[in-house]
Amino acid sequence: MSAQTLDHLPPLQGCLYCHAEGSTTLVESRKVLGIGSDYPVLKCSHCKAVALLDVGAGGEDSWRIRYRRVPHTPRYFYLARHLGKAGWLSAEKALAISTDGYVQRTRVQQARQGDLVWLQPVRLDPPPPLMRTDETVYLTLRAVSFQQAPPQTVFTRPEHGDVLDSGKLYVTNQKLHLLGQRQDWSHRLSDIQRVDYGNEYWIVFINAGSQMQKYRGMHMDGQLDPQLITTIIEALWRLSQMRSEPSTSFDVLPE
Ligand SMILES: [Zn+2]
Numbered sequence: 001m002s003a004q005t006l007d008h009l010p011p012l013q014g015c016l017y018c019h020a021e022g023s024t025t026l027v028e029s030r031k032v033l034g035i036g037s038d039y040p041v042l043k044c045s046h047c048k049a050v051a052l053l054d055v056g057a058g059g060e061d062s063w064r065i066r067y068r069r070v071p072h073t074p075r076y077f078y079l080a081r082h083l084g085k086a087g088w089l090s091a092e093k094a095l096a097i098s099t100d101g102y103v104q105r106t107r108v109q110q111a112r113q114g115d116l117v118w119l120q121p122v123r124l125d126p127p128p129p130l131m132r133t134d135e136t137v138y139l140t141l142r143a144v145s146f147q148q149a150p151p152q153t154v155f156t157r158p159e160h161g162d163v164l165d166s167g168k169l170y171v172t173n174q175k176l177h178l179l180g181q182r183q184d185w186s187h188r189l190s191d192i193q194r195v196d197y198g199n200e201y202w203i204v205f206i207n208a209g210s211q212m213q214k215y216r217g218m219h220m221d222g223q224l225d226p227q228l229i230t231t232i233i234e235a236l237w238r239l240s241q242m243r244s245e246p247s248t249s250f251d252v253l254p255e
Pocket of ligand 1: 015016018019020023044045046047049
């Protein structure tokens with residue numbers, strides 16, 4: 001296929017990674033001494049992502065893409081995880097991930113600005129034990145563990161800490177409620193000290209008097225990703241702070 005006939009392919013119309021339009025170009029791969037790739041290289045001038053593009057021979061939908069180098073900033077958390085490390089992806093799969101990544105990025109931006117309406121928060125009737133009737137549930141997270149949090153050092157791995165309980169965690173506009181296997185636990189949003197996340201986990205650190213405790217969940221299919229979960233909890237914390245101290249302003253975190 002000539003370069004001209006490829007222009008209509010989605011990866012050449014817009015970048016699947018950063019979603020800038022008209023920022024991608026296809027260049028022949030350089031093969032030095034027989035080493036290199038047979039596939040042309042797709043480069044984005046906006047986000048600097050680099051991918052191999054196999055344009056295939058079976059028509060418009062037969063292309064495949066494999067990302068070789070991608071930006072890893074928080075803005076692209078979801079796409080780095082799903083597009084950047086995926087190896088060869090079919091057109092259908094790559095486009096689906098790209099769309100999901102766009103939605104996820106938008107949700108993170110909304111949450112940072114305090115817009116959580118899209119979560120469609122609900123009041124539970126009747127509410128579970130310890131939850132008040134005027135609390136609104138924003139997140140319901142399965143398989144969450146409640147742990148002691150040993151002092152953080154460079155050697156402390158996120159999974160460290162004695163497990164106190166595990167169960168389903170409700171995050172409301174006022175509190176965190178864990179329906180544990182041993183008992184029910186509740187913490188005010190104002191007890192949150194900080195949040196943390198990685199590719200496979202999210203953590204909410206709780207001030208518990210002289211020591212620290214934490215709620216910890218693993219990434220699960222069909223559940224929001226760790227970055228979005230912690231961004232939402234952070235937003236609820238900020239909103240609750242504003243309610244309790246109306247004069248306090250907060251800064252929207254930079255991306
Ligand atoms: Zn890009």
